[in-house]
Amino acid sequence: MLDDLVGIGMRPAHYEQLTNKHVDIGWLEVHSENHFEINSEATYYLDKASERYPISLHGVGLALSSHELLDPLHVHNIKKLIDRYKPFSVSEHLGWSSIAGQHYSDMSPISYTEENLKHVIARVAQVQHILGQSIAIENPACYSKHKNNTLTEAAFLTELQAATNCTILLDINNVHISSHQLEFNPYDYLASMPNHIVSEIHLSGSNKLLQNNRITFDQEHGQKVTPEVWQLFEYYLQHCNTIPTLIEWDTNIPRLSELLREAYTAQKMIVKSQRFKNAC
Numbered sequence: 001m002l003d004d005l006v007g008i009g010m011r012p013a014h015y016e017q018l019t020n021k022h023v024d025i026g027w028l029e030v031h032s033e034n035h036f037e038i039n040s041e042a043t044y045y046l047d048k049a050s051e052r053y054p055i056s057l058h059g060v061g062l063a064l065s066s067h068e069l070l071d072p073l074h075v076h077n078i079k080k081l082i083d084r085y086k087p088f089s090v091s092e093h094l095g096w097s098s099i100a101g102q103h104y105s106d107m108s109p110i111s112y113t114e115e116n117l118k119h120v121i122a123r124v125a126q127v128q129h130i131l132g133q134s135i136a137i138e139n140p141a142c143y144s145k146h147k148n149n150t151l152t153e154a155a156f157l158t159e160l161q162a163a164t165n166c167t168i169l170l171d172i173n174n175v176h177i178s179s180h181q182l183e184f185n186p187y188d189y190l191a192s193m194p195n196h197i198v199s200e201i202h203l204s205g206s207n208k209l210l211q212n213n214r215i216t217f218d219q220e221h222g223q224k225v226t227p228e229v230w231q232l233f234e235y236y237l238q239h240c241n242t243i244p245t246l247i248e249w250d251t252n253i254p255r256l257s258e259l260l261r262e263a264y265t266a267q268k269m270i271v272k273s274q275r276f277k278n279a280c
Contacts, residue, residue, distance in 0.1 A: 089199065109141075
């Protein structure tokens with residue numbers, strides 16, 4: 001069972017350490033797009049890693065909210081990875097990341113309206129049909145509120161899940177960023193998200209920035225998990241079953257030992273929450 005295990009992202013700086021011997025970690029996440037080229041160095045090491053660890057695929061390029069035609073080659077490349085590695089999870093971002101045929105690494109949030117909900121439902125259903133399985137959809141970090149929103153983010157994701165049988169990848173750092181930018185209570189957000197639809201959790205850090213005399217946060221995932229995110233994670237563990245959890249660290253990659261310490265911190269919190277529930 002992976003439910004109570006913590007994973008880390010598989011990054012080039014750690015390829016040798018992760019594949020030359022078994023590291024005490026629950027699972028590895030890889031970005032799907034990095035492995036579309038089967039004969040690449042990245043895929044060579046993923047082949048080796050998949051012999052030692054469970055693998056999850058996390059994509060950034062499907063542009064599920066875009067109104068452009070779905071890129072069938074992109075989806076079929078993901079399908080090839082699924083067939084090759086049998087990942088326990090396949091996930092993608094909610095926001096759109098393409099326009100005029102160009103793909104971008106930054107995901108832009110959409111307005112939460114009934115019209116957009118119907119569009120994303122159709123898009124997710126199409127992807128899942130091609131892949132032959134359900135996928136997990138990650139909540140975005142929102143820096144500004146759309147004036148025409150008619151649904152909350154939690155309600156939008158809940159209805160999306162009910163209509164498509166997808167699951168939700170709950171990025172707690174994104175909840176933290178959005179709550180600060182849009183001035184809502186992040187604990188209320190977590191309480192409003194039905195536990196049974198969440199299949200994975202992401203934890204990461206973000207830097208505080210001062211822009212236009214206002215504090216904001218970046219999305220670079222380039223530092224330790226912040227105290228605010230640990231607190232939100234601890235709160236969520238009190239109200240949910242254990243779920244595979246990832247320490248997300250994408251830039252300023254640290255030594256593997258530092259990344260593992262973050263994972264062990266998350267693991268200890270999970271074990272503590274299990275003991276508390278068992279005692280009740």
